[in-house]
Amino acid sequence: MRVTFIRFADHEWGHVVIARDDGVVYRMNTGPITGETPHDLVHYTVEDALRIPDGIWGSIAGGVVFRSMHHVSGRRPPHAAERSRDLIREHRAELQRAELIGGLCERSLDVPPAGLDRWAAKEPFMPLTVAQLTTAATALRAAAARWSALAVGDRLELEWPGHRRLRPDSRRNTRAGDGGPRRSHSLL
Helix, strand or coil: CEEEEECCCCCCEEEEEEECCCCCEEEEEEEECCCCCCHHHHHHHHHHHCCCCCCHHHHHHHCCCCCCEEEEECCCCCCHHHHHHHHHHHCHHHHHHHHHHHHHHHHHCCCCHHHHHHHHHHCCCCCCCHHHHHHHHHHHHHHHHHHHHCCCCCEEEEECCCCCCCCCCHHHCECCCCCCECCCCCCC
């Protein structure tokens, strides 16, 4: 999946262009641009550095379409909206965990690398090891440097690996109430 982050002028509304491997292209609104690394780039960087398949970007690669995403081109698979809702419902905990991890890693950027272990020990809920936090923080610092070096109008094009995508949870693949199998459709 190709993800294109565009450097808009500060205070303009930005978006990310997402070209999934199934040929469907979406534009995801990101809100007003500031001098900071965009939140969606933070998630991309952290989830990529930690190889998280069931976070925000792995979900999008697997067929989830969030409300901030708008179809641009390409033929959407049959029942795509239904499958997206099912995936979100099935993997809500993983998506919430990815939000938590992204936020923690973003906050860790204010901590000098040598102090990450002490900072992590003070966090009330730390779902990462210090090694994972260090890996993510290092990747975030590099992404922040790349982002800040972009001129208005420049693009940062990234490739999300096709094998790292959210997949339906077959253990939960039953109709509510009857325990019978659901229709089985491939996501991609």
